[in-house]
Amino acid sequence: MDITLKGIRKRFSKGREAIAGVDLRFPSGKITAIVGPSGSGKSTLLNLIAGLLRPDAGTIFFDTRDVTMIPPEKRDIGFVFQSYALFPHLNVEENILFALHDRPMGRAAKTESVSAVLKVFEIAHLAKRRPGELSGGERQRVALARALAREPQILLLDEPLSALDAQLREHLRRELGVFLHSLDRTSLYVTHDRDEAMLLGDELVVMREGLVIQSGTPAHVYRHPVDSFVAKFFGDANLVPCELDESGQRVSSRFGTFSVAQPLVLQPGQSPCMLLRPEMFVPAGTDSVVRLKVRSANFLGSKWRVEGLDVAGWPLVVDLPGDTAVAEGEIVDLRIPRSSIHVLAVDASQPTGSAGEDRSDTHLAGHIYGKH
Amino acid sequence: MAWGYLTTGIVTLISLLPPLVAVSHSFRAPESEQWSGSSYEYVMTTYGSSLSFSLKLALFVVIVSLVIAVPAAIAFTRFPFRFSGVIEELIMTPLSLPGISIAIAVIVGYNSMRGNWLLLAMAQMLYTIPYVVRILGNSLRLLPIDELEEAARTLGAGRYVRYRRVIAPLMIHPTVLAALIVFAISWGEFNVSFLLATPTQLTFPAALFATYTSNSLSVAGAATAIFILGAVPFFIAFQLLERRPFEGGQGV
Amino acid sequence: MSVDSTPSSRQRLGILLTLPLMGFLAFALIYPIYRLGGLALTGGPVRLDRVAWLGLRNSIVLSLGVAVCSIVVCFIPAWVLARWNFRGKLLLRTALTLPLTFSGVVVGFLAILMIGRVGFIPVLSEKLLGISLLGGAAYTPLGLVMAYLYFEIPRATLALESAFSEFDSDLEAAAATLGAAAGRRMFRLIIPMLFPALVATFFLTFSVSLGSYGVALMLSRRLTLVPMEIYTSFTGFLDDQRAAILSLALIAISLSVSLASRLIRRLT
Numbered sequence: 046m047d048i049t050l051k052g053i054r055k056r057f058s059k060g061r062e063a064i065a066g067v068d069l070r071f072p073s074g075k076i077t078a079i080v081g082p083s084g085s086g087k088s089t090l091l092n093l094i095a096g097l098l099r100p101d102a103g104t105i106f107f108d109t110r111d112v113t114m115i116p117p118e119k120r121d122i123g124f125v126f127q128s129y130a131l132f133p134h135l136n137v138e139e140n141i142l143f144a145l146h147d148r149p150m151g152r153a154a155k156t157e158s159v160s161a162v163l164k165v166f167e168i169a170h171l172a173k174r175r176p177g178e179l180s181g182g183e184r185q186r187v188a189l190a191r192a193l194a195r196e197p198q199i200l201l202l203d204e205p206l207s208a209l210d211a212q213l214r215e216h217l218r219r220e221l222g223v224f225l226h227s228l229d230r231t232s233l234y235v236t237h238d239r240d241e242a243m244l245l246g247d248e249l250v251v252m253r254e255g256l257v258i259q260s261g262t263p264a265h266v267y268r269h270p271v272d273s274f275v276a277k278f279f280g281d282a283n284l285v286p287c288e289l290d291e292s293g294q295r296v297s298s299r300f301g302t303f304s305v306a307q308p309l310v311l312q313p314g315q316s317p318c319m320l321l322r323p324e325m326f327v328p329a330g331t332d333s334v335v336r337l338k339v340r341s342a343n344f345l346g347s348k349w350r351v352e353g354l355d356v357a358g359w360p361l362v363v364d365l366p367g368d369t370a371v372a373e374g375e376i377v378d379l380r381i382p383r384s385s386i387h388v389l390a391v392d393a394s395q396p397t398g399s400a401g402e403d404r405s406d407t408h409l410a411g412h413i414y415g416k417h
Numbered sequence: 418m419a420w421g422y423l424t425t426g427i428v429t430l431i432s433l434l435p436p437l438v439a440v441s442h443s444f445r446a447p448e449s450e451q452w453s454g455s456s457y458e459y460v461m462t463t464y465g466s467s468l469s470f471s472l473k474l475a476l477f478v479v480i481v482s483l484v485i486a487v488p489a490a491i492a493f494t495r496f497p498f499r500f501s502g503v504i505e506e507l508i509m510t511p512l513s514l515p516g517i518s519i520a521i522a523v524i525v526g527y528n529s530m531r532g533n534w535l536l537l538a539m540a541q542m543l544y545t546i547p548y549v550v551r552i553l554g555n556s557l558r559l560l561p562i563d564e565l566e567e568a569a570r571t572l573g574a575g576r577y578v579r580y581r582r583v584i585a586p587l588m589i590h591p592t593v594l595a596a597l598i599v600f601a602i603s604w605g606e607f608n609v610s611f612l613l614a615t616p617t618q619l620t621f622p623a624a625l626f627a628t629y630t631s632n633s634l635s636v637a638g639a640a641t642a643i644f645i646l647g648a649v650p651f652f653i654a655f656q657l658l659e660r661r662p663f664e665g666g667q668g669v
Numbered sequence: 670m671s672v673d674s675t676p677s678s679r680q681r682l683g684i685l686l687t688l689p690l691m692g693f694l695a696f697a698l699i700y701p702i703y704r705l706g707g708l709a710l711t712g713g714p715v716r717l718d719r720v721a722w723l724g725l726r727n728s729i730v731l732s733l734g735v736a737v738c739s740i741v742v743c744f745i746p747a748w749v750l751a752r753w754n755f756r757g758k759l760l761l762r763t764a765l766t767l768p769l770t771f772s773g774v775v776v777g778f779l780a781i782l783m784i785g786r787v788g789f790i791p792v793l794s795e796k797l798l799g800i801s802l803l804g805g806a807a808y809t810p811l812g813l814v815m816a817y818l819y820f821e822i823p824r825a826t827l828a829l830e831s832a833f834s835e836f837d838s839d840l841e842a843a844a845a846t847l848g849a850a851a852g853r854r855m856f857r858l859i860i861p862m863l864f865p866a867l868v869a870t871f872f873l874t875f876s877v878s879l880g881s882y883g884v885a886l887m888l889s890r891r892l893t894l895v896p897m898e899i900y901t902s903f904t905g906f907l908d909d910q911r912a913a914i915l916s917l918a919l920i921a922i923s924l925s926v927s928l929a930s931r932l933i934r935r936l937t
Binding site for chain 3: 422424425428429431432433434435436438439442484485486488489491492493495496497498499501504507508510511513514515516517518519520521522523524525526527539540542543546550601605606607608611612622625626629634637641644645648649652653656
């Protein structure tokens, strides 16, 4: 079952529009991760699709069925809440039994069905426990089991892992990913964590301030971000200014000339920047185009994450193979073994540089506006 | 840690000694030649009607207080409207106003109804209703009821199922708690009962006062013992019930 | 995220559910107070006799004293209840809240039993120590204070306990790591931070003592107190107007005290 949103707008009484106009299609059977910073509207969007909120404008279709005005209890959805929302006065078994309340089955048949579900999720041993007695990971599984007990056509998950501690989150992330893929069911997964989104999503939808900025496969969004915000959201991004030639198909910079991966349209006040991801640099010999003075080098096992300045004083973040030796203060020679590069149109007022997750911003702040 | 035991000891002693002394007096026979038999028998015979009157009144007050206050508490927490905050504050005021003043005000307001037990009930409810509103309000605010209701909706539950199987069960605990407290308050209420006391309309606390001004310590002690008996079970019950039935429930 | 039915329909439902309460409020509280005011103001300007003023002064002083003593006495038990866990804690809590069920008259009676002329304590101390302590104290101001305290301690302790339990113990730990000894921590950190709660409890205790009728009824022989004046005016002298005026005076004092308490809390 696919989901189609047209012209969705939603404003809360506080004033600002939570959803400022969204047109989207979620393909059937796929897992779509909806990512964005907090306040971007992603949870609101999920609640609108669930029917827990009604849009101010626009339509929502499940396949060809207009569900915009249909209340959530009739939409045949499964919803996993961020805080799980398990009924505290019922035990695990009863929580899941609740999902079957309107099924025309006898009591015995329902209990059997619930046992089957419990087994699938490996929580049969928790059947008689109350939610208050469960650990975070256990509650998560119960919430998932309950949402799926009705075998809904659509599964909606609102930051299902954010209530867990980091270690558990990482472990469950992979398990959840495998599990969701095995379901073969249209699933929407809201998260603010980009790693989660890239791991779990067949498709990504990036939101910011109530609008969809970009959508596509994780690979596409990573390699061809539509603006610097998306570029930096998914990883460290070196945005290096360059010049577009008249044909608009080649750029030149001090790191060489490249063809433009996708056609670029510049608005007034914008200038082109090349997107150079850390992994695009390789060690070079005489064919070096980049000479990097290392300011900090973090060993991460499979690679070195190196921050430094090139000869022009431009800050860069690059990845080097883990089996090389890197030390602070060294000069490293690098080249970029590519012929085409993704180029972004960046507003003159926006900081460029290699600020990926804002942690590298501090010591690079002096170079933000491209001195030297 | 020693402070804990020391404090407990001292406080327990101070709290429990006086009632114990009172009860100890009750076992002596009444200092009156006309009565043979224990002080308790005397109290039950003379004031038995007060006892039943108080109990019936308390029951009435519990039911009516719940009927009035529970929907209001639900409204204040889940369906607030423009002046609901003000009204909630207003209904709480009798708790911080002097008891005697309220009693006088009520009697002055309805002078012609002085012999009517309904006036007494109404005056008692000025104290009981705020407690119900507070207890139920706290419980409803503490539980993530909105979210649980949403979860029920996503599981296909229509309005009736949601109220019957999710919201109502969660309200049982605080409602029972509130009922117990209301009973205890009505049982022990003195100010208005005393001012409205007539031979046919005598609550047990007012009867208690009568025994205090009699010359018989043992009768007074027996009456006090019976009073404590009526209050303590409920009080113990709500101490136990105070512990929340569901630890946490969800989330971290 | 709230259930998304129209806001105005939710408001209408709220109003509907509150109608019985609003009706009750009008009949049981607003109308009586209105009538009380009317009665107090009949016949021109409000005037009080000397005895009434004396009673007011006594009641206020007495209540202030009780309030101060309550805070001092209840501080430790409230702290213990709020911060520590030990066996017998339930007993402490039970013992503490038992007197809550006693109305003022019962407490007055218990006071007479304990420190009246032949009360438990004087008799016991006579037997053990040869001197009778506190004999007849029940009817003195001291005895009154003690009786009121017995009445107030449960309320004050529970009020303080809830405030104490919200106090973040990390703050105390931080102070300790910065070298502050227990005494310093208590006086420079804890008490200042808990000041609003202490103020609130103080005013609460004051208000309850001020209006407490049962204790006064039993024990105020030689001391003139307002609740008794109200009672005698109302039932004895049938001077309803005086009773009304005094009642309103008490209400006014309680309200201003409660407002003052809120102002102070908001300022700190």
